[in-house]
Amino acid sequence: MTDQVRISRRAALRGLGALAAAPLAAPAVITRSLAAGETLVVYNFDGLLGKVIKDHWIDPFAQKAGVKVEVLTMQGSSPPMAKIKAQVDAGRPDADVIPMQMTDYVFGVRNNLFQTIDAKDIPEYANLYPSYITPHGPKLVLWSYGLAYNTDKIKTAPTKWADLWDPQYKGKAALNEALFDQALEMVNLVAKGKPLPVDDETFAYLTKLRPNLATLWTTGAQAEQLIRSGEVWIMPVWNGRVYPLKDQGVPIDFVSPQEGFFTRADPFCIPRGARNPDLAKAFIDFSCTVAPQQALAEKLFYASPNKKVVYSPEIAKRVVVSTPEELARAVPENYELIVDNLPDWRRRWDAWKQS
């Protein structure tokens, strides 16, 4: 009996002590998180895009804020969602900022992986097109999907997606397997003039394209190799893969097809339980500003959702979506619906590949 009393009294004392110490400790915690020496951890793309973002977003931010930024490189532009979900569920995500692809974003929201970001924490939101602000972060890096073609082999430039079906390109075309959902929407644009629904007609029309398809590819690097080696003459690909090659002297050009093009962007999100949410918000705010956005447009031709970014005429052509009017021309995509239908589409796609 006495033992119990003694223990509980000791526990109570310990509790009181902790309470008393808390106000003393709190300022120390706050100053530590804002002081130099705190490390922000961000996921970054690999390849050229990763390098431009490192040079023009991450490094200038680190210098300006006086903090260290640790970069975790993703494979391509795919964040490792399985790992991220496990870490968030365990309360310890390894990064503070993660760029998401739209389908990853939908999955993340459904699984409550992200913090909501209050607009007042991101002053630069005032300059962004509202449709590019999600509750969990801004959609940045606007890449546009159109047709790339080999200018040596194809003298008359293609103008529309339907040109992919042209019999003269027998065995000379390719599609992106990793974005097969977009390929299906593209087939629909040609077959029925609208991206959805995906049905038997879609696959029947895809089968008509089969003789032209030399291969499917899964990464931008593979697409680049196919074009460079002359293996493939024409294929749907995003603008940022094409123009740097053109500047290197590869005979290649990009067209945004008449039926409409696709524009996708990556929300930059903060996982729940991130260690440095304030620093993460500061980094996201900085990334939205004109200087980093302009740099990405000029180096890699990815458009910006920031209204203040001014493009030179040549850059404006290359970024495809340089004005709100151009942005409105992009084919609207319903990502919730895409994620819901992905398993079914994938099964049909795999069955189609085997037929």
Next chain:
Amino acid sequence: MALRAGRRLSWWGLLVPTVLLYALIFFVPLGVLVGESLRAGSDGPLSGVNYSAFFSDGVTLGIFLRTVRLSLLITLACVLLGYPLALFMRRAGPALRLVALAVVVSPLLTSVVVRNVAWLLVLGREGMVNTLLRQAGLIDAPLPLLYNTFGVVVGVTHVYLAFLVMPVFSSLLSIDPSLEDAAASLGASRTTVFWRVTLPLSFPGLIAGTTLVFVLSMGVYLTPVIMGGSFVTTLPMVMTDLVRNQFDWPRAAAFAIVLLAFIALVLGLSSRAERRIERMRGEGM
């Protein structure tokens, strides 16, 4: 008695580090995988729906059978190329043997991407083989050497050849040459000696090698993606897509378990065949 028991116990003790390691890095994750595979969707209720999907979704079983077919083709290619090579290595002098071994093993020391991209340059439509054949006037249109099953078989055989050559070679080396001499002195022709003496005596190595190549080929992923142009779909590609794009980890786990069970079955059959051969040899002698 007690002493012997103690000694036996200490022998078992030698296993402890491996068992601990395997428990940690293999059996625990495997248990988690099995648990996961029995859920209908992440956090869903217990159910066998993922296993029945493997057989009934209309696509996966077909892809699995195609993966088996691809693995058989690769194994066959490895045998056709590897067995004669191992025979040659048995006869060759030490220097030649070393050269042959180095050539066979070298692909294992290169990155899979580098190796595959190099093959693209060789087998592509504008690649070395097609250019040479066209210049020699042997073909008019380029041969389809890439982005099909043939391309994948070439790419995978290139690496896995080593896994066939090594066991076959070591089992050929352990054949006592006097057995073949004896057969020859009794009037057997060289082909008869090979078919009746050398080949049967090398079966243990051949079984080990083909099993290894087949099992490894069942898990091949990157080469079909790069050299098969994704038109050659293997089960690991389906699983990767489930994890990566559909976020359906339970289903991917179930498919992985089915693949694992199939591989365990193959390994079981193979070791049974090996045991039977050993028994037959024991009776014969």
